[in-house]
Amino acid sequence: MSFGSPQNPYGQPQDPQQGYGQPQQPGYPQAPQGVPPQYGYPQGDGVPPQGYGYPQQPGYGYPQQPGFGHPGGPGPRQASMGRRFGARAIDFAIMFVVYLVVVGGGIASFASSAQDCDPASTTYETCMNDASSGMVSTIVPIALMFGIATLLYEWLMVGLVGATLGKLAVGIRVLRADTGQKPGLLKSFVRWIIPTAAGYVSCGLGQVLVYLSPFWDNSGRLQGWHDKAAGTLVVHKN
Structure with missing residues (x-):
């Protein structure tokens, strides 16, 4: 009476696909016929199954690293509000100099036209009307030129360089929150237009609130309302 071969000592039927007399694969015992291999039976040479009771996705059960721009994540750290205010002050001083140059040119042009009005050859009312028209024709171009500048x-500068002269001076820059690249012209325009439009609300109070809004950002990334709308971050340059 035979109790089976050394390859099959308990007389269990072998898989017909494996062939008679062929040794089974080493490792864990094979699943019985009719039982799906994923129910607790390893497959192959001792390799744990990718089925019941095992995680399918790599990194299962391990905390994910935060993405770019989040506290503790990869990439530069967020710029402090002190540096941001310093950069804004420098930019304001630069634009104020430009404003003085433009206004100085406009005033000189207006004074020259006002001297052409001779009260001896025309009435006082005509001179005043001419002066008012000259003032309007001077102020409007000044406002347009300053707005364009x-x-x-x-x-x-923010769209193509990633920073204004003030930001470069204090060592901060503006980046896209999703990729860490320069904002580009579209996002930079959105970031500019929001505080500019808010400046016409409550005599400039709206613009001040926009620039203070990073203090109320609960995400920890110090994003102002204009940064959230444009999808940008202000970070340290190094």
């Missing part, structure tokens, strides 16, 4: 300075 502010737009080009903030928009182009």
